[in-house]
Amino acid sequence: MSVSDWLLFLLVRSLSLASLPGSIPFSSLQVQPQPDAKMCDQTFLAITFGPCDSCGLNKPLMNIYLKNEPINYCSLCVELMACQGLATGETIHTLKAESESLKTKLEEERAKLHDVELHQVAEKVEALGQFVMKTRRTLKGHGNKVLCMDWCRDKRRIVSSSQDGKVIVWDAYTTNKEHAVTMPCTWVMACAYAPSGCAVACGGLDNKCSVYPLSLDKNENLSAKKKSVAMHTNYLSSCSFTNSDMQILTSSGDGTCALWDVESGQLLQSFHGHSADVLSLNLAPSETGNTFVSGGCDKKANVWDMRSGQNVQSFETHESDINSVKYYPSGDAFATGSDDATCRLYDLRADREVAIYSKESIIFGASSVDFSLSGRLLFAGYNDYTINVWDVLKGTRVAILFGHENRVSTVRVSPDGTAFCSGSWDNTLRSHSQVGCSSGKWWRWRLNGS
Amino acid sequence: MIGLSTAACRSLFSPVCVRAVQQEYYKMTIRSDRDHGQRYRPRMSCLKKVEAIVVQMQDPSTGVKGADQKLNVTTIPHAITGQVIIAWIAKNMNMDSDEAQAFGTMLVAFGYIYPLQDHKKLVLKPDGSLYRFQTPYFWPVQKWKAEDTDYAIYLAKRNIRKKGVLDAYEQEEYNKLHTWLNHKWDFIVMQAKEQYHAGKARQKADRVVFDCQERAYWIVHRPPPQTYSAMDCGLDRHIDPNVEEIIYTQQAVMRSRVKSSVSLGALVKYMTTFKNHDPFLVPCLPSNPWQTDNDSYWELNMTDVEVPTKMRVERWSFSFYELLNDPRGRADFKVFLKKEFSGENLAFWEAAEELKWGTAASMSEKAEHIFKTFLAPGAPRWINIDGRTMGLTVKGLEHPHRYVLDAAQTHIFMLMKKDTFYRYLKSPVYKEIQKKAISPEPHNFSDSQLQQNMRNRRPSISPIITWQKEQEEKAKAAAAAGPIDIKKLMASKLDRK
Numbered sequence: 001m002s003v004s005d006w007l008l009f010l011l012v013r014s015l016s017l018a019s020l021p022g023s024i025p026f027s028s029l030q031v032q033p034q035p036d037a038k039m040c041d042q043t044f045l046a047i048t049f050g051p052c053d054s055c056g057l058n059k060p061l062m063n064i065y066l067k068n069e070p071i072n073y074c075s076l077c078v079e080l081m082a083c084q085g086l087a088t089g090e091t092i093h094t095l096k097a098e099s100e101s102l103k104t105k106l107e108e109e110r111a112k113l114h115d116v117e118l119h120q121v122a123e124k125v126e127a128l129g130q131f132v133m134k135t136r137r138t139l140k141g142h143g144n145k146v147l148c149m150d151w152c153r154d155k156r157r158i159v160s161s162s163q164d165g166k167v168i169v170w171d172a173y174t175t176n177k178e179h180a181v182t183m184p185c186t187w188v189m190a191c192a193y194a195p196s197g198c199a200v201a202c203g204g205l206d207n208k209c210s211v212y213p214l215s216l217d218k219n220e221n222l223s224a225k226k227k228s229v230a231m232h233t234n235y236l237s238s239c240s241f242t243n244s245d246m247q248i249l250t251s252s253g254d255g256t257c258a259l260w261d262v263e264s265g266q267l268l269q270s271f272h273g274h275s276a277d278v279l280s281l282n283l284a285p286s287e288t289g290n291t292f293v294s295g296g297c298d299k300k301a302n303v304w305d306m307r308s309g310q311n312v313q314s315f316e317t318h319e320s321d322i323n324s325v326k327y328y329p330s331g332d333a334f335a336t337g338s339d340d341a342t343c344r345l346y347d348l349r350a351d352r353e354v355a356i357y358s359k360e361s362i363i364f365g366a367s368s369v370d371f372s373l374s375g376r377l378l379f380a381g382y383n384d385y386t387i388n389v390w391d392v393l394k395g396t397r398v399a400i401l402f403g404h405e406n407r408v409s410t411v412r413v414s415p416d417g418t419a420f421c422s423g424s425w426d427n428t429l430r431s432h433s434q435v436g437c438s439s440g441k442w443w444r445w446r447l448n449g450s
Numbered sequence: 451m452i453g454l455s456t457a458a459c460r461s462l463f464s465p466v467c468v469r470a471v472q473q474e475y476y477k478m479t480i481r482s483d484r485d486h487g488q489r490y491r492p493r494m495s496c497l498k499k500v501e502a503i504v505v506q507m508q509d510p511s512t513g514v515k516g517a518d519q520k521l522n523v524t525t526i527p528h529a530i531t532g533q534v535i536i537a538w539i540a541k542n543m544n545m546d547s548d549e550a551q552a553f554g555t556m557l558v559a560f561g562y563i564y565p566l567q568d569h570k571k572l573v574l575k576p577d578g579s580l581y582r583f584q585t586p587y588f589w590p591v592q593k594w595k596a597e598d599t600d601y602a603i604y605l606a607k608r609n610i611r612k613k614g615v616l617d618a619y620e621q622e623e624y625n626k627l628h629t630w631l632n633h634k635w636d637f638i639v640m641q642a643k644e645q646y647h648a649g650k651a652r653q654k655a656d657r658v659v660f661d662c663q664e665r666a667y668w669i670v671h672r673p674p675p676q677t678y679s680a681m682d683c684g685l686d687r688h689i690d691p692n693v694e695e696i697i698y699t700q701q702a703v704m705r706s707r708v709k710s711s712v713s714l715g716a717l718v719k720y721m722t723t724f725k726n727h728d729p730f731l732v733p734c735l736p737s738n739p740w741q742t743d744n745d746s747y748w749e750l751n752m753t754d755v756e757v758p759t760k761m762r763v764e765r766w767s768f769s770f771y772e773l774l775n776d777p778r779g780r781a782d783f784k785v786f787l788k789k790e791f792s793g794e795n796l797a798f799w800e801a802a803e804e805l806k807w808g809t810a811a812s813m814s815e816k817a818e819h820i821f822k823t824f825l826a827p828g829a830p831r832w833i834n835i836d837g838r839t840m841g842l843t844v845k846g847l848e849h850p851h852r853y854v855l856d857a858a859q860t861h862i863f864m865l866m867k868k869d870t871f872y873r874y875l876k877s878p879v880y881k882e883i884q885k886k887a888i889s890p891e892p893h894n895f896s897d898s899q900l901q902q903n904m905r906n907r908r909p910s911i912s913p914i915i916t917w918q919k920e921q922e923e924k925a926k927a928a929a930a931a932g933p934i935d936i937k938k939l940m941a942s943k944l945d946r947k
Contacts, residue, residue, distance in 0.1 A: 106703045116711040121718055136740040154913050174907045197913025244807035261810040277687045287771040297687045307853045330720045349713040361543050363496045374724035384556045406678040418729045419740040433740040434730045
């Protein structure tokens, strides 16, 4: 086995060599197959469960390429090979050098098919008109910073979580509070509404993600029926339900993402590849619905296959932590918001970054991004208390919203695209929508917290 | 003179500086553990850019013009007004005045500029309110952190100067610190006295200026209640990303890629297709509920509505995914499939989706049920897939797992997408629903009507109830379906041929 071959296992090896505090060694998280099981809930394709090329046992296999040839080794044999490699005296530096050269080769390959820039394609598209947004509702009720929010599929209800541990379900249209839960921890940074509308999931400094089934009875204590689903070794930064109430995808400060079965709390799949806190994740909306993207403090945005747990694509062009990732509505691209004060658009099929949304005057980091329904507008909340709205095609800013009195921590567009809601460290949530021209007047509003 | 220079500060306040240096050394050995990530990562790198701008603003020739101002009894040197600051920012940073004000507020919130009047509220007012530049010694990018000990010394010093000068919240903090730092209290009081005496030795004007600066510094780092401090960064991020993670790239290099023109063209096409359906670009009919407080739009687009809107029906034709994703569209598609007697494909797809996203405990029985219903030879709703896929699927069902039906499901989906979907769009079923679909008139509310709408916002049915109803309907439908008569099925298929 030559030097370049070992590069393929570096992900596994470097995890063990660089003793990251608080991270779980990969092998211990693998779901162990029951020996006599006719059924086992291992989330990978049928063809990746079978006899290992090296030890011959029937085990889950890792599909990897060795000198352009695919081989099927079980994870134990992969680790053995990796350790052997180190013993033959290859140094980290030579391997790093090889890795760097491969990286350059990757960039060359990516550049080969890059025949046109986004703004060139955008020339043929007509420009957007005047944009005027207005704050429609201000939801007051949290006693501390609002950290996260999510819309219900009924297009009007939202769930929001805050630093003091309170999670509130509102009908944003009428501004009524419908449910409230007090979490046993502070800094609830992740919350999600279940697709059925019958439960919410939240988590934060307790390192767990808990699911609370909602009840029609106002007086019922929701904490009684709480289900503890995910367990990480560091804070929970983001969570999301998949297409049903039965599975949750979580990301954590321990650098991993994981897929869980809600009913049993079982870990279905774990995703390793980030070298620092993972701050945000988003599920692909495409028909196959098997991938998701995650962004972390290591400036990388990774695309993962949920079935095999493998990192399918990776992008590293940001200059600082990626705070938020969001798929383009068609699923073929995604946008990121980062502490380096830029938002960027990455195209998955062309495998490259295609646009940067930034301005000299925007100096503070973007904390949260979301697309409008058609994908033409990108709403981004920033740490300088403002929300900027970008034209995705032309790369220009079409509107700026003021009104929050502290950082904007989360921005989400409603499921039918009629409004978007922003949550901020000033303890409020605001929903905004376009100002109509039915009366023929265009108003320029400076939003003063009305 | 633009505030006191750093060197001047250092010479005037040596006790503070000596201690700061001591603390820095102390911190280097102890704090580095906790601060690991924060130190290495440029989380505050944006402040370097801000710093550069603030330095520009203080340029004697091109910077912000200030003047000596009389405040109470003393004269404050080089005070600037809010509107002058905003004008300068707007001109030099190419912004309009709203944005300039927002940026100016950030400068005040971080403590680069401090207000002389109403000093507790850290915002930039676009009028004649007075501000001053903070001395670089007190800038937030400095390496030393605003420690509790420093705060205690500051409060103690103010207490010495005049009893009862502390605000209520400051008094509270002071008492807390007294308990918390009791072991150091002698040191703190000694330092406070030193600083107080050092201060007294200076000229009154300098003293007033320094007091203002120090006070501003502590407003930023220890915000009064009900105000916010921009220094609050939230949780520390825990892992030091400077540990080099070597990404393997071999597989990435071998990945197949598409030309930029093709993929970007697809993005543009998507945007153009959905443009009329985006409420932010084209107003939705009859009106946006958030705008007019009238929720007809949601009523007309409910899941189980009898007659959908024209826009909704149009959206079904954009892609098979849009059709399936909309429950009303899927129902219409099922009507079409029933007429064609080819409902088994969609039923299989739905069953496979349920398996994929279902709870782990129910998986094995679901897999068995699907096998018996769709895949076994002679099954009542046998689906027609190619031999290889069938072989793979059946083999996989020996060790059933969540994605065991993936290959078959994709095959069936593609079949429906490429063939059935287009036939549906040309079918009389679709044409009929297109005709039946309504196009609501846009609302035109007068101002008084809008006010009334605002007062009468309607609540909606809880999603829990909607969900329960849906589940009941499903159960009823499943019970009513019953075993399918194969002979009748085959007869109708032969008839069509």
